[in-house]
């Protein structure tokens with residue numbers, strides 16, 4: 001059973017009704033086609049209404065939806081071939097970050113992303129998409145591999161944040177993230193990122209220093225989770241709804257602030273209701289942007305990437 | 319106001335309160351061993367507790383005085399001030415917080431940058447200030463640091479940064495997070511130019527600050543007892559539902575786990591910096 005968010009319930013009610021009517025009309029006694037048609041239309045327009053007017057708090061819920069398409073599923077839908085590569089060569093393989101080589105038509109890519117699960121068992125194995133340092137080190141290893149063979153890098157961002165645990169600290173969580181930030185700036189192949197769900201803080205940025213950052217329509221990107229922000233700044237964990245508003249973490253806000261480059265529209269009702277449609281439009285945007293990078297020589301690529309991050313930030317100077 | 323004016327003003331302030339004989343200002347309690355010390359004695363001891371060796375958190379002005387050649391510091395970009403570009407409101411609007419903090423601390427931001435001399439050798443220096451909004455990194459901290467590092471990319475002077483920060487400034491949202499990328503990008507250039515970067519990690523260095531420029535030093539020095547972490551101890555305890563072992567995430571723990579090169583007492587820091595800078599300077603012409 002798919003999880004239904006509170007604001008999706010009126011839509012679900014209509015679809016339940018449609019199902020009932022379809023069952024009734026199956027008996028063949030009464031023709032309910034026009035009735036079904038009418039409700040279907042109503043459901044569609046209700047969906048449009050609800051999804052065009054979501055609060056930041058509701059968008060956070062969609063971004064974290066357990067049925068949202070995950071990195072490996074998207075990789076399989078987008079690529080004609082996808083082969084996973086494992087391990088950081090230093091400590092272990094971190095299942096919270098996956099990566100591998102793939103082909104989309106004749107286009108080679110190195111795809112790296114946070115990996116969440118869809119149920120409790122999967123999520124425990126994936127540590128809820130919260131990487132340890134070895135996850136970031138694996139990501140960097142794969143990026144260097146891509147650089148060596150001239151393959152563009154694609155990253156999928158979807159994490160609540162880097163794992164705040166004892167062993168993660170012992171093995172240098174801060175160092176692993178910091179190193180990725182510094183190294184990604186100088187990688188001599190194009191890097192394209194998609195925030196597919198939750199862009200949580202430094203743990204997200206550690207695979208997000210890219211030439212182009214797409215945000216999925218209902219994804220979020222934030223310096224801290226609304227819950228964390230509420231408990232620290234608002235001194236009240238229950239104020240997370242206010243915090244999601246204050247943080248300006250939705251796709252339009254993040255684009256407006258000059259951090260993300262553009263928004264990819266999700267199928268009506270959100271990506272969690274249509275993985276194929278989501279993958280199709282991501283693929284289209286990816287191939288288009290990769291084509292635009294073909295003519296760029298590595299020096300220009302790196303220079304532009306530097307400038308992109310260099311100019312972020314407002315301040316007063318007298 | 320230049321940093322030196324600020325320093326003078328601060329000195330005068332101490333004098334006037336001397337007369338008022340405010341005990342809180344004359345005497346200081348060690349947060350570690352509770353020993354009460356005369357402030358002047360502590361200052362003469364570089365704000366290190368005489369009885370237990372605890373390193374007090376100190377201001378950029380004190381660090382400059384303790385570390386670099388007398389009167390050699392020349393501040394850069396002291397005019398940069400934060401702005402509330404998100405219209406951020408928590409328990410109070412960020413714009414109010416900025417005004418209040420400035421009034422209370424007489425400072426414009428959580429970092430001071432400039433050029434100083436270290437035993438006659440010029441270096442570019444950045445010093446964070448925990449007393450300003452917990453040393454949090456927003457657009458100003460990111461910009462000042464980036465300008466400092468870019469200056470070193472051009473003039474090839476070594477960079478020394480003293481970190482002291484709770485992490486990214488939440489009131490500047492995603493823009494504060496991006497300062498991690500911005501400063502690290504500048505350090506990538508510095509790295510390519512083979513210019514020395516020393517990171518001195520002071521108490522505390524956590525979150526987005528530790529996960530960017532603080533951890534990218536060619537040489538990493540930590541002050542004794544400093545808390546250095548990505549996630550704060552409280553967050554970890556909540557996550558793993560366990561008490562953390564004593565000394566976890568402290569400077570000595572990081573040394574043991576290979577995350578810093580050394581833990582250096584404040585009194586010995588200047589000599590250690592002179593030592594490192596004198597050796598680690600790229601020489602194009604020879605292996606000498």
Ligand SMILES: [Zn+2]
Pocket residue numbers: 348349350351352353367368369370371372
């Ligand atoms: Zn003491």
